[in-house]
Amino acid sequence: MNETNITTAAPILHIENMTKLYSNGRGVRDINLDIYPGDIVGLLGPNGSGKTTIMKVVVGLCHAQSGVCDVFGHPIEREYEQAAAQMSCLIESPALYENLSAEKNLMLAARVRGLGKQDALNALHMVHLDGYERDKVGRFSLGMKQRLGLAIAMLGDPKFIVLDEPINGLDIEGIVETREMIVRAAREKGCAFLIASHLAAEIERTCNKVAVVHEGELFSFTTMDEALRRSPTLEDYFLEEVRKKRGGAL
Ligand SMILES: Nc1ncnc2c1ncn2[C@@H]1O[C@H](COP(=O)(O)OP(=O)(O)OP(=O)(O)O)[C@@H](O)[C@H]1O
Numbered sequence: 001m002n003e004t005n006i007t008t009a010a011p012i013l014h015i016e017n018m019t020k021l022y023s024n025g026r027g028v029r030d031i032n033l034d035i036y037p038g039d040i041v042g043l044l045g046p047n048g049s050g051k052t053t054i055m056k057v058v059v060g061l062c063h064a065q066s067g068v069c070d071v072f073g074h075p076i077e078r079e080y081e082q083a084a085a086q087m088s089c090l091i092e093s094p095a096l097y098e099n100l101s102a103e104k105n106l107m108l109a110a111r112v113r114g115l116g117k118q119d120a121l122n123a124l125h126m127v128h129l130d131g132y133e134r135d136k137v138g139r140f141s142l143g144m145k146q147r148l149g150l151a152i153a154m155l156g157d158p159k160f161i162v163l164d165e166p167i168n169g170l171d172i173e174g175i176v177e178t179r180e181m182i183v184r185a186a187r188e189k190g191c192a193f194l195i196a197s198h199l200a201a202e203i204e205r206t207c208n209k210v211a212v213v214h215e216g217e218l219f220s221f222t223t224m225d226e227a228l229r230r231s232p233t234l235e236d237y238f239l240e241e242v243r244k245k246r247g248g249a250l
C-alpha cells in the first residue's frame, strides 16, 4: 500500500479516542487507529495488552464507553447492520458447531451471507480441507478447526476481515498459506485486515502497518517500512517503543 491511498481513500475502520474498560478497570484507553482499503494492520502486543478487546469493539462484540468506532463510515453500535455487512472476523477460537460436518458449518455461514454451496466448497478448498467435507468438526484437530474458522472468515470475499491470532495451532504450511491468502486478498481485492499477534516475526512478514499495543494503550502506529527503517527487526522496534514509553526501562 502506498502513501497516496492513505491520504485519498476513505478509511474502512476509523477509531478515535476509543476507551473500553471492563468492570475490573482493565481494557484499553484512548485508542486511535485508521485502516484503509488494502491495508494489513498488525496489532502487536504481549498477553493481556488489549488486542482482543480492541477487536471485540470493532466487530461489535463489546461496547466502548467513549470515543468513535466507525466501520465503512457507520458507527458499529448504532448502525451495526450497515457496519458489519462487509466485515467478517475470527476472534479467539472459531465458533463452530462441533456436531455438524465442515461442509454444514460452512453452509450455515454461507447462507447468512446470501452465498451458495459452491462458495462454501471453494472456501473449504482454499484452506486445503477437501476430503474432510463430511467429517464432524468435533473430531477435527486444533489446526483443522482454525483452518475452517479462516475459511468461514474469508467466505464471500468480505472487504474487511478481523483475525485474532490467525495462525494459532497451524502447521508450517498452514502458516505460509494463511499469510499468502491474506496478502493476496489485500493486493488483488483491496481487502483490509486487522490482525492480532504477539509474534513480531509473523506481523513483520504479513502486515504493511503495525500498531504496538501495551498495557491497554496504543504506543505507536506506523508503516512497516518506517518501523524497519528505525530498527533492524520488528521485535527490536517493539522493544524500543516500549522502552521509550517507559522512559528508558523495559
Ligand atoms: N471479560 C473481561 N472482563 C474483565 N477483564 C477482561 C475481560 N477480557 C479481558 N480482560 C482484561 O483486559 C485486558 C486486555 O485483555 P485482552 O484479551 O484484550 O488482551 P490480549 O492482548 O488479547 O491478550 P492475549 O495476547 O493473551 O490474547 C487484560 O488485562 C484482561 O485481563
Ligand SMILES: [Mg+2]
Binding pocket: 051, 052, 053, 164
Ligand atoms: Mg487476545
